[in-house]
Amino acid sequence: MYRIRAFRAVDDPESCKTFADGHLNVLLEYGVTKVTTANLSWFHNPGVYVILIESEDGSIAYGGERIHLANDHAKLPIEEAVSIVDRNIFELTSKYRALGRTGELCGLWNSKAIAGRGFSNLLTKLGVAMAQRLEMSSLFVLCAPYTVAMCQAAGFEIEESVGSRGTFNYPKLDLIATALLIRDLKDLPTANAAYKEKIYSFSSQPVQLTSDTGPKGEFSFNLNLTTDQDRHEHL
Template identity: 75%
Template sequence: MYRIRAFRAIDDQESCKRFAEGHLNVLKEYGVTKVTTAKTDWFQNPGVYVVLVESEDGTEVYGGERIHLANEHSRLPIEDAVSIVDTRIFDLVAKNKEGVTGELCGLWNSKTIAGRGVSVLLTKIGVALANLLRMDSIFVLCAPYTVEMCQTAGFNIEDSIGNQG
């Protein structure tokens, strides 16, 4: 069995470390070595919320995701990632800061639970958490194979940046 819990990053540093280590290990398994998730500055960001999938006793971490609320102290991870190819991301995020906006990011699950629908569940939990946080909009950077999953959860493709989104 698994348990899923959400917490504010600054309130549980140990679980943030476990999240980051698990995410990094999964990325390494797939040959990805250069990622912004390797940064840990989000551990200290009061606008970051973490969802963690773990064993019932909390000894194993199987997956998770983060929501970063946009603020004046730090950029969203999507801004750092997308600005490499399209700096218009900064204006797009700034426009959405007129309300409460942020990013759903760092979604991962281990191969141990692959194929069990955890990614879909986490995406929907992220949308529900965004609602609880009273967010007016939320960004998510998708791999081509996750676009449909994100659209099913209510996300739209933003085609004003990049190569048609």
């Protein structure tokens, strides 16, 4: 049994450190040493929300992800990364910021202890559900080639207006990343039906004991996507 919880970064610095340490360890395992997510300034950004997978007693962190709301506190990680090779990213994010609340799903990781069980798929669905709970209208993501199809199943579409039809060399030259975007978070018109059903379940019932199925079978988890955002205005 796992527990999966959400929190606002500025409300829980200790859990932020747990997340960051786990993410860094996974990146180092794969030889990635220079990434924008290594910047810990997000700890202090009131527009950052974190989802963390832990053991039932909270003693072990297994994975997680973050949502960064676009605000005046800091650039989005996708802006920091992509602007090095294409400044048009700023025009793109500004466009969607003008249309409603936007931001980015980023920093997704899971430890080798749960690798291959389907947690990356689950986190993608949870991230979209969390964005719905945050009343966002659109959501960006920058992902590796092997996660593009997974993101597309959750409703993301490749954003071909930046980079080389949406692709970039990031975070080092032998790694390709693709920029994707959900333009309509409410209706998710391009999402896979099974993904959409799960996403709506997570967003409408943020506290539940449930399960998901991956390549190695079914796993259960206690979910709690409620955070201080339920009591405070989003920044």
